[in-house]
Amino acid sequence: MKVLAFNSSPRIEGNTEILLRETLKPIYESGHNVRLFKLNLMNIKPCQDCGGCDDSGKCIINDDMNEIYDAINEADRIILASPIFFFGLSAQAKIMIDRCQSFWCEKYLLKKPIPEGRYGRKGLLLLVGGMKKEIGIHCADATAKAFFRTISVQAHKVMSFLGVDAKGAILEHPTALKEAYEAGKRLVAIQPG
Numbered sequence: 001m002k003v004l005a006f007n008s009s010p011r012i013e014g015n016t017e018i019l020l021r022e023t024l025k026p027i028y029e030s031g032h033n034v035r036l037f038k039l040n041l042m043n044i045k046p047c048q049d050c051g052g053c054d055d056s057g058k059c060i061i062n063d064d065m066n067e068i069y070d071a072i073n074e075a076d077r078i079i080l081a082s083p084i085f086f087f088g089l090s091a092q093a094k095i096m097i098d099r100c101q102s103f104w105c106e107k108y109l110l111k112k113p114i115p116e117g118r119y120g121r122k123g124l125l126l127l128v129g130g131m132k133k134e135i136g137i138h139c140a141d142a143t144a145k146a147f148f149r150t151i152s153v154q155a156h157k158v159m160s161f162l163g164v165d166a167k168g169a170i171l172e173h174p175t176a177l178k179e180a181y182e183a184g185k186r187l188v189a190i191q192p193g
């Protein structure tokens with residue numbers, strides 16, 4: 001399977017990165033093809049709402065999204081990992097998602113959704129928040145849902161940890177790493193039938 005993962009945190013060795021690494025472990029171990037994008041290191045301009053993709057379903061901005069468009073088209077599984085910032089996804093994640101407006105045009109205006117592929121398309125949203133307020137999860141998941149459905153991922157799971165704030169604090173969490181490993185395993189498991 002082709003597994004695409006986005007680390008949307010700016011913090012190197014931060015909680016999102018640690019959690020995502022643990023999620024990817026079983027996926028690497030079972031030999032799947034993993035493509036990881038660290039969004040904070042990429043040159044991605046925000047959507048300009050220029051209408052350039054309306055008729056073609058292709059974005060006319062030429063930047064690092066080009067690589068991501070191809071990877072999204074080919075992926076069987078997509079993991080979006082983000083810290084909760086101001087009750088939502090990080091800006092790094094949101095900029096990438098807004099640039100998927102071209103997929104929205106392709107799917108809903110041109111009636112050409114991304115094909116399901118051999119394994120179907122499934123998603124996983126990983127969230128880490130420093131506060132203990134659920135609203136950050138709900139807002140982030142609402143945006144993630146719009147993203148996943150636009151790129152023809154009909155179902156996604158959400159795994160979130162709240163009250164995890166300091167850099168690396170996720171390592172102190174009693175179950176997070178194990179839960180992340182198991183979530184990764186489940187994501188690439190092939191359902192019988």
Ligand SMILES: Cc1cc2nc3c(=O)[nH]c(=O)nc-3n(C[C@H](O)[C@H](O)[C@H](O)COP(=O)(O)O)c2cc1C
Nearest residue numbers: 009011014015016083084085086087129130131165
């Ligand atoms: C700009 C900014 C905004 C934040 N807003 C929230 C928030 O709304 N809710 C929350 O639970 N935590 C918030 N936090 C805390 C982070 O979610 C928390 O520190 C998280 O562990 C960061 O993950 P990272 O180490 O992967 O960057 C915010 C942190 C920053 C830097």
